[in-house]
Amino acid sequence: DGSRKQVAVGERIKPVARVATAVPKPAGEVKLTGQEVYNKVCVACHATGAAGAPKVGAKELWEPRLAQGLTVLVNNSVTGIRAMPAKGGDPSLTEANLKEAIIYMLDQTGLKVDAAAK
8 A cells, every 4th residue: 555655755754853943941040140141141242342332441331321221221131222132142131130230330330320220
């Protein structure tokens, strides 16, 4: 009846691999300090000013952004803005991780965030 032949052909032409498009969820929230997040993700652009990112230490670039409020800065880092990808390109980061990193960068620049915003 040819059924063995059909099975053999099916085995020969089956795909070698499959592509998964779902982003895996992190196993659990990892508590990182602002400095750890900065060193892990942010430093690539914010240390050099790549793609128009405000450099850490450049008050004239950070002051207008901080004037919009910490909430706006955090939202922009979560969703992405201009050349910056969402979450700096690391989907495992949480909003809290990003907020800590922003506060760290502002602190390193010499700009203080009020205690209520923290």
